[in-house]
Amino acid sequence: MNKLFPAILFLVILSFQIANGQIKLTHNIGTNPIETGMPSCEDYENWARVFELSDFGITSGEQFLIKSIEVAISKSYNGANLQYGVYSVDSKFPESEPLLLGYGGYMLLPQIDTPQIIQFDLESPIVVPSGVKKILITIGKSPDSYNPNSAEVIIAGTENDTGESWYKGCRKYYSYTSTDDLEVPVPDANFYINATGETFSTANSGATTTLNPNVCDELINRVIYGCTYGGMGYSRDFILNDFGISENEEFIINSGQIGIGQVQGGVSIKFRIYEIDDNFPASFSDNNLIGASQEVTLAYYNSVTNAIPEIINVEFDNPVVVPKDVKRILVEVYQTKYYMFPAATEVDDGSVTWIRSYNGGCTPYGKFLDVRDTGWPKAKLYINVTGSVKHITNNFQMNISNICSEFLTEFSVENESNIASIKWDFGDPASGVDNTSTERSPFHDFSEDGIYTITANVTGRDGSIELLTETTDVKEPPQAYGINNIEACESSAGTGISNSFDTSNIETQVLGNQTDKIITYIDGSGNEYDALPNPFTNTVRDREVIKVRVARKDEPCCYDETTFDLIVNLLPDLSGIENIFLCSSDNNGFATFDLTQIQSDSSSNNINTEFFFQDGQQIPNSQLDKVVNKIKDRETITIRATNTDSNCYNETDFTIGTTAPPNAITLPDLTGCDDNNDGISEFFDTSEIMDQIPGSQENIRVSFFNSDGMEMNELPNPYTNLQKNEDYLTIRLTDETSGCYSENKILLKTSSKPGINQPSDLYACNEGNGYAFFNTEHVTENIIGGQNNLSITFYSMEGEQLNDFENGNFQNLQPYDQEIIAKVENISNKSCSAEVHFNLRTVAPPEILIKDTYQICYAGESLSLETSEMYSVSWFGPNGDILSNNSSISINEEGTYSLSILKEENGILCESYKEFDLVHSEAPTIDKISYRDFAENSTVEIFASGDGDFEYSLDGINFQDGNLFEDVEGGEYYITIRDKYGCGQAIQLINIINYERFFTPNNDGYHDSWIIKGISDQTTSFIQIYDRYGKLLVQLDPSGNGWDGNYNGMPMPSDDYWFQVNLNDGKVHSGHFSLIRS
Structure with missing residues (x-):
């Protein structure tokens, strides 16, 4: 496929315009769509083309009304919807955001298997406002959520094309991307996308007249309030004579326009035309309605989100005829339900904008109000109507085509076929012989601005004569004269930018002698300026096109444009020049430098180089090979490279200097262990070398070389010597700035590994x-x-x-x-x-298994002892004499003995030694037992005789070493004395009579009855208990359970009670105790 030059497309479009009376925006060559290899996906996709309107003969002062859009599809599976969109874009596209002008479509694609063209016929045209230079037309695909069919859609193109295709979508490309730049480029995608429409000028031209109070189509948003429930009327009033419509002429309105900033979907509008007079609005009557357009339903639109206010163009199904004699009309745009916010322009002709509410919920209800009285002074609403003018009494009618951007004004008369002859007078005697003409459609170049009365004396073929008179306001169109390109030297080499463009003469060049003009400058990045800064800095590197627009002050939309270039003369490139340092072994700070290579690298046919010392003295070119620095150690040299064609020069500095080599550090010798006496050691420890070098020196590279002169990537640790017994390493310190280096050596010595013996345990x-x-x-x-x-x-x-x-x-x-x-x-x-x-x-020493003490019970007995250890044994008596060296012994004398056993093991002699006692003992005899009856703290003391170690017990079970027992209760006791070594015991029975001093008969198991203990064996004894008054309460049996605190079955109260006990031996004992109840 081939890309053709734009001029070819322009010729095709011109021929198409002539043939069809409409303009078709297209980059495709031919109308035969083919599949061009563009892929698709199941997700959202957008295909787009960009059109420069001027390439298609559409001037900046004209609107372009798009009435149909075409796209060609190669394949569709009936699973996706298609819609179109029209956007305004600037020179920064695709980096800048497109601004929506209008959209629509939303059609479900049918099954398509071969390329075919799909045409969208717009019910209402999309209006591209005047002043828009470039538009983006998009075709969007959205999957049909409830459709099981595939949403893939393959767009078609043509074999030849003159433009660029743009793509966005598939969750991969989130901004418009040229098909040349896709991951898999499709350079010849050539999308078949075009739009057809017609131009429309709000300026009066020929037989067409537009009542338009606004200047330009640059709309602004949110200038007046809306009403949530609709029912609002927005109006402009027009004096017909201001637009050249006399009282003898009808004005036939066939279309109207209104600017919309935001509108809810479903809103309908209609244009109403009323006759009004100078007493409006007081004199207004709905009965003065001349006519209205049909009601038109609008689609949702919101210019707040990436859009600009849209212009709605309504072509009347039935033209509204404003009769002759009507001097003033009101054009009202009535809005039905829901809300709508109309748009306005910054500048208009000063006529009033009116607002009226037909909804009781919004003001001003039922009456017209000047918007300036509502607090919305910027509501210069964009409302206009267009139609033709028809003279009622004349057979002929004059038409004037006065287009602001054209120097010549064209005149004509309708019903030309009935004209026999005509003579024109342009009311411009200063133009001389050109002031009159007999041509049917003459052009006239007025001598100066002003209002002229034009007359046409028309003779009809029937012999009738009519004198036609019209006035026209002539303003010479602005002209942007040519501007010379401006050149400037690059400010910083390699940037393509200059901050020294002299723009002081641009305004004089572009205006010439014109006055009352507005100049707008637009740089290559799309930035606009009222005046170019001087000096100016280009925004596009190397070469930038500046567009200059010259417009009338009173009509900014009427302008002419020209361009000039800012050309950056590039500076010679000196970026590769490096500093030169030479090593100075004697450290005197001076050396001889060769600069010829720098001169060679920096020079060319049109580049001249010069070198300067730091003090500014130029270095002759003949001496560049032997330059000696004038400043010790370091000197700055300046090189200047001049482009002899542009006279632009670049300077940079570099340094020449001497550098002393790094300080070589002396390191101690290293000793390595030779473990097998072969003169080689694998154990040289190099870990501390890097800690000592390069010391405090900076920018030093350290290198290591073995004794064979081979450089090592890094110093091994541990290191193995190459030469036996004694070797060396070379350490080189290199200054990375100058390349100077110094070296030193480390001596490596081997030492033998110690020879050692294995000691015994x-x-x-x-x-x-x-x-x-x-x-x-x-x-x-x-x-x-x-x-x-x-x-x-x-x-x-x-x-x-x-x-x-x-x-x-x-x-x-x-x-x-x-x-x-x-x-x-x-x-x-x-x-x-x-x-x-x-x-x-x-x-371990030998083990002695004998007790600490042994005893014998009777004199004349003996004790036999024996040890199992088969070592050297010695038994010693109480006086220290050796009794025996045998393993056993028999002894009977009381005293302390000892045993010694010696054992030899692993060459050492270990001894065990132990002392033990032999004691005599005999059975005890009870001599006396001392105790007392009825005592509060009763004690028992036992006296015994016999040769032994005794222990004592009251019950024969629990024994103690002492013979005194305290706090003994009353009762029967078997007193027992026994020898601790088992040599016999003595036993005697005693009864201790005693009683408790209180009791608590509450059945808790403790002290529930009162009893006298120790008399159970005295069967003839008895016990009597009395209260405090001497009354006998009870008599107890000594072997019974005691008194439970009751008398005749009734409990006795808490009190002190008395008793008397009569014993077998006739003794009587009395006392008292307490009964306690809780």
Whole structure:
């Protein structure tokens, strides 16, 4: 497929206009759609084309009314809707946001299998306002949510095309993207999208007259309120004579326009034409209605969201004829239900805008009100009507085509076929012989601005003569004269931007001698200026087109345009020049530099270079190969490169200087351990080298080389020497700025690994719980022998250093068996070391299983003892003499004996020693038992005789060492004395008579009855109980359960009571006790 030049398209369009009387916006060549390889998806999609209206002969002062839109589809599956949209775009598109002008369509696509053209015929045209330069026409696809069919739609194109196709959608492209720039480019997509319509000018031209109070089509939004429930009328009034319509002429209105900022869907409008007089609105009557358009329903529109106010164009089904003699009319746009916000222009002719409410809920109800009295002074509502003028009494009618942008005014007379001859007088005698004409449709170039009376003396073919007279307001159209391109030097090399464009002469050039004109400048980025800053900075790099618009002050929409270019003369590129540093071994700060390479790299046919010392002195080109710096160490050199064609030059500085090499740091020798005496060590520790170099020096690169001269990527740690016994490493320090370097060497020496012996384990007698003291005096000697230059350190297996191990008497830290590590190091190279392990083991002493004390009960008995240990045994008597060395012995003498057992194990002798006692004992005899009846704190004391160690008991079960028992209750006791060693016992029965001092008969199990203990064996004794008055309450049996506190079955009160007891031996004892009730 081929892209053709725009001129071809322009020729096609011109021929189409001539043939059809309408304008078709298209970039396609031909009308044969084909599939062009554009993919699709199931999601939302938009296809679009951009049209520059001037390319199609549409001037900036004309509206373009789009009446139909076409798109070609290659394939459809009947699962998606199609709609169209028209947008205004600027020169920044696609970066800028398109502004909506109108939309519609919403048709369900049928099943399509081969490319075919689909045409949208618009019920109401979409109005592209005058002043819009470029529009975007989009075709949008939306999936039909309730349709099971596929929503894929393949758009068609043509084989040849002159424009660019744009795409958005599929959840991938969220702004309009050229099909050339898609992930899979489709450079020849050539979307078949076009629009057909006609131009419309609100300026009067020929037989067409427009009553329009507004200046331009640049609409503003939200200038007057609306009513939620509708029923509003918005009006403009017109004096017909102001538009050249005399009282002898009818005005036949066939269309009307209104600007809309926002409208709810379903709103309907109609144009009403009323006759009014100078007393309006007081004299207004609905009976003066001349006629009205049909009612037109509007689609929802909101210019607040990415849109501009739209112009609604209503073509009347039945034209409204304003009769002759009508001087003034009111054009009202009546709005039905729902809300609508009309739009306005900033500037109009000063006529009044009126508002009237037909809805009781909104003001002003039932009457017309000047919007200036409502607090909305900007409501210069965009309302106009267009029609033709018909003279009632004349057979002929003059038409004047006075288009603001044209220098010549065209005149004509209707009913031309009946004209025999005509003579024109343009009322411009200053134009000389050109003031008159006999042509049927002459043009006239008026000599100056002003109001002219035009007459046409017409002779009809029937011989009749009519004199036609009209006036016209002539204003010379603005002219934008050519402007010379402006050149300026680039401000900063490589940017394409200059901040020094001289714009001081532009206004003079573009205006010439014109006055009362408005100039608008539009830069290449779309920014507008009332005056260009001077100096000016371009916004588009390298070359920028500036558009200049010259308009009338009183009619800003009438303008002419021209362009000029801002041309940036690029500066020579000096970005690649680098500083030059030379190494100075003698550190005097001076060197000889060669600058010829810089000169060669910076020069060309039209570039001349110059070099300067820091003091400004120029360096001759002949000496550039031997430049000696004039300032010690560092000097700044300036290079100037001049473009000899544009005289633009660029300067930059670079440094020449001398650099001393880095300070080479002297490092100590390294010693590595040679573990097999082959002269090679794999254990040279290099970890601290990088900590010492480069020291405080900055921008230093460190390199390492082995003794073979090979550079290493990094310094290994540990390092292995290449040369036996003695080797070296070279360390190079390089200044990364200057490249200067210095070197130093590190000497690598090998040392032998210590030779050590395996020591024997050490043994010591267990002194308790597995701990012992070990003789470590000779351990070091056993491990290293007589070797010198070695150090030895002892560690536990947990890594704890044992500092006192070599003191000769070391106690183990772990019981029974502890492993020790001995580490031997070469004093000159501690990394060269050897280790050996040995154990500290405790030896258990022989076990002695005899008691601490033995006894015999009768004199003349003997004790036999025996030990099972088969070692060296010694028995010692009370006087320390050895009694026996046998494993057994028999003894009978009372006293302290001892036993010693020796055991030898692992070369050490361990002893166990124990003392024990032999005592005599015999059975006890009870001599006396002392106790007292009826005592408050009764005690029992036992007196015994006999040779032994005795213990005492009241019940024969619980024994104690002492013979005194306290707080003994009354009752029967078997007094028992026994020998602790089992040599016999003595027993005697006693009865202790006693009673409780109180009782609490409340059945809680404690002290519920009162009784005398210790008399149960005295069967003839009896007990009597009295109250405090001496009354006998009860007599008790000594073997009974006691008194329960009742008398004759009734409980006695809490009180003190008395008793008397008569014992078997005739003794009588009395006392008292307490009865306590809670």
